[in-house]
Amino acid sequence: MQNTIALVDDDRNILTSVSIALESEGFKVRTYADGTEALRGIQTSPVDVAVLDIKMPRMDGMELLNRLRENSNLPVIFLTSKDEEVDEVLGLRMGADDYITKPFSQRLLIERIRALLRRERLAGRMEEATPEEQAIQRGNLMLDPSRHLCSWKGQEVNLTVTEFLILKTLAHRPGHVKSRDQLMDAAYGESIYVDDRTIDSHIKRLRKKFRQVDTEFQQIETLYGVGYRYREA
Secondary structure (H helix, E strand, C coil), X not given: CCCEEEEECCCHHHHHHXXXXXXXXXXXXXXXXXXXXXXXXXXXXXXXXXXXXXXXXXXXXXXXXXXXXXXXXXXXXXXXXXXXXXXXXXXXXXXXXXXXXXXXXXXXXXXXXXXXXXXXXXXXXXXXXXXXXXXXXXXXXXXXXXXCEEEECCEECCCCHHHHHHHHHHHHCCCCCECHHHHHHHHHCCCCCCCHHHHHHHHHHHHHHHHHHCCCCCCXXXXXXXXXXXXXX
C-alpha cells in the first residue's frame, strides 16, 4: 500500500525538490507551506508520517507537533537548522520521533521515513505474537508489543513507537545496562545514525509520561557515562 507523507515547510524550493524525491521512491506526498494549513489538512486527511520544519509563519513546527500530539501518535520528523539545537531537544521531548539538520541529504530523509514506517508496521501488527512480540510484565509495567499497548499500575501510558521500542529494550532484561548505542540500534536500526542527545531526550520524555501517571516512578535509571537500565522489581 502506498504510504502518504505530509511535508510542511515555508521554503517552496524544499517542498518542490523533496516531494519530487519522495514521489520517485513511491510515496504519496501532501505539501503545506505553514503549520495552520498542515494541521487542517492532516486532521481532514490523515497521513503516515509528517516531516515538519520548525521555523514557520502562523504556526511553527513546535506548536503543530503539540496540536498533533493531543490526539495522535503520528510519526514526526523535524527539519532543523544548525543553530536550533535547543529546538531539537525540545521537539524530541515533546514527542517528535526524529530530526534532521539542514542542509540535509534527501536520501537520508527517505531512509529515516522508511525506518519510521517499519516501526509503525511492527507496532500495529495484530496477528499472533512471536516470542519477541509477547506481552512483557515487569511488576507494575505491562507492555504488549503486538498491540502497541503500555500500562503502569493498570493505567495506559501513551507512547510513540520510538519510546515504546526503547522501553521494551530496557524492560526485556531488568537490571542489565543498555548503552546509548544499543538503544539507538533498537529504536532506529543499525543503518540509521542519531546522536546521544536524541536517546537522552527520549528517555526524559518516557520518564515524564510515566510520572504523569505515577509521580514516584523511578524505574528507568541513568548510569552516567555508561547508559540506562530498567530497575529490577
